[in-house]
Amino acid sequence: xxxxxxxxxxxxxxxxxxxxxxxxxxxxxxxxxxxxxxxxxxxxxxxxxxxxxxxxxxxxxxxxxxxxxxxxxxxxxxxxxxxxxxxxxxxxxxxxxxxxxxxxxxxxxxxxxxxxxxxxxxxxxxxxxxxxxxxxxxxx
Numbered sequence: 679x680x681x682x683x684x685x686x687x688x689x690x691x692x693x694x695x696x697x698x699x700x701x702x703x704x705x706x707x708x709x710x711x712x713x714x715x716x717x718x719x720x721x722x723x724x725x726x727x728x729x730x731x732x733x734x735x736x737x738x739x740x741x742x743x744x745x746x747x748x749x750x751x752x753x754x755x756x757x758x759x760x761x762x763x764x765x766x767x768x769x770x771x772x773x774x775x776x777x778x779x780x781x782x783x784x785x786x787x788x789x790x791x792x793x794x795x796x797x798x799x800x801x802x803x804x805x806x807x808x809x810x811x812x813x814x815x816x817x818x
């Protein structure tokens with residue numbers, strides 16, 4: 679958000695995540711403009727895994743287990759891109775002794791339930807892996 683003086687020329691904003699206002703501006707108007715910018719920037723946000731065991735996306739947070747943390751680190755690092763099952767199985771091996779195909783499927787099911795309230799989905803790329811993406815995109 680750029681605040682410019684009353685007589686200054688209007689700046690060019692080349693990104694939807696940018697905006698400007700002329701001074702003076704009321705506090706309420708400024709907060710409204712900032713809220714609008716946040717809403718516009720949501721498509722550009724990326725989920726992130728906190729080392730303390732939380733998955734954060736936009737303005738929401740959900741607690742995750744240590745094993746889910748390892749799997750979600752791979753998925754968030756490749757947000758909206760394919761993560762191969764083999765990579766996730768390797769992450770599972772790092773975290774627990776039992777790392778079968780069924781164990782991975784069970785963790786994927788649990789992750790799907792946990793991320794739903796955040797507005798995220800885990801889409802299956804049959805025979806290849808998974809793609810973590812915003813829920814609205816996967817419904818198209």
